[in-house]
Amino acid sequence: MTNIEMLENTLPIAPLKLIAMESCKPLGQKVNDYIVSFRENTINEVTESPLYRNYKANNYQVDCSCPRFGSGEAKGILKETIRGTDLFIMTDVCNYSLTYTVNGHLNHMSPDDHYQDLKRIIAAATGKARRINVIMPFLYESRQHKRTRRESLDCALALEELDAMGVSNIITFDAHDPRVQNAIPLSGFDSFNPQYQFLKALFREVPDLKADKDHLMIISPDEGAMHRAVYFSNVLGVDMGMFYKRRDYSTVVNGKNPIVAHEFLGDDVTGKDVLIVDDMISSGESMLDVAKQLKDRNAGRVFVCTTFGLFTDGFDKFDEYYNKGYISKVITTNLTYLPPELYEKPYFVKADMSKFIALIIDSLNHDVPISSVISPTDKIHALLEKREKGLL
Known part of the structure; x- marks a missing residue:
């Protein structure tokens, strides 16, 4: 039923x-x-x-x-x-x-x-x-x-x-x-x-995105976001990789331990579009560093999906990275307040919740x-089927 x-x-x-x-x-x-x-x-x-x-x-x-x-x-x-x-x-x-x-x-x-x-x-x-x-x-x-x-x-x-x-x-x-x-x-x-809403918004915004293992790869920006990346990887049938955040635990800056380096664990991303999934963008520093490292590894387009776009340090860095080609789109939901200026950004895509x-x-x-609301797997499969038939 x-x-x-x-x-x-x-x-x-x-x-x-x-x-x-x-x-x-x-x-x-x-x-x-x-x-x-x-x-x-x-x-x-x-x-x-x-x-x-x-x-x-x-x-x-x-x-x-x-x-x-x-x-x-x-x-x-x-x-x-x-x-x-x-x-x-x-x-x-x-x-x-x-x-x-x-x-x-x-x-x-x-x-x-x-x-x-x-x-x-x-x-x-x-x-x-x-x-x-x-x-x-x-x-x-x-x-x-x-x-x-x-x-x-x-x-x-x-x-x-x-x-x-x-x-x-x-x-x-x-x-x-x-x-x-x-x-x-x-x-x-x-x-x-919001996995279903992410994919729906992304497919509508990027019509030429190919969601198969030869053209797309899912990336977890840290070990904490692995379960999100694993879900996307399984439901889309594509490969995934992750970054490990090496932090300096002897120092605290703005309430957190600063990141020393991002270490990548995964297969070659050359020529593939990559989808980075995480729960939030706070300052965005970590996410942008991951995007840059992926581009340095010759990845194709970089799409960022995040549930909460807080942008606590503003948009200057995102503008810079978009202009340099490090990121193509940033998909975030309207679950939290989004400043009006964000809607004017060419890289912004809203996932309406x-x-x-x-x-x-x-x-x-x-x-x-x-249970059908909690698990969107069936809806995502229907979305992929529609996309294959050119109905989306």
Whole structure:
């Protein structure tokens, strides 16, 4: 039975409501529009049963806000009732574009600020929702997922805190280390991956890309991204290679150990297009160095696929490497804030995740299995078949 058939034959567990925090309003609006479309087209006759109350609607979003006092303190306000609903709250902790004032000084919102606002909205619900689900595409503090020496375990603490506040499900994407869910073993935690959306965007942007073992190779920029590269390699039937990051563990710069060198492990890449896959571009220094080394090894075009494009050091280096031919395209999702100037870059390709998120929300609201959503293998095979037939 397909996912759509399951949705048509299953009752929702409660009326659906969606809160898109200020940090992800545009993405939340697109998700809402997709859910409206799904429910208009998949259910032909809605019964008069109370279980279908508000099932079809033009808008599932809840109006809310987190106003701040002059001191920088804030409060969460829900402007309509959410009693008895299946509440989904979306937040982007990486949206640095939002600002507020502290004693007259302008302050950009940090991940800590966004996380506090999320808790404020959960607190404003005061336990009246039937179920609370949090969609946090970039998992808060996920880069601080393990302890070495005397360090805080921030991600685990945040998950425990949300669990204690009554959150039933936490939905994230490409978690830096999914094992952090061990902090809340009895609560719902799902980490989804955008492999299908990457390939769909790449095939549309690069029509002449040949996805076979003679023309394409998958590259992991480090050992931590190996599972992503292995998946792409298996589903596409192409070879893969990886780089090993040799770090100076005696030094800490900007909170991390600097990379001394990238060592390549893999077959000859001469003449082949290469696809580098990773979970995020932070400063981009590591990714760009990998791209340069691949070009130095006579690789063809270099395509970068990354779930989160943070670009914390700006775009100057990416512009330089694109102009020098080291990179051809950078594919990233709209799960986190992307500055307007990025859309003007000739190398930028957006992988839209709004329909995927809407499908996840609709499936969870109906309490149906989401195994077909978690594993996109069948969809990728269908995509490759369409491409072979010239339908894409």
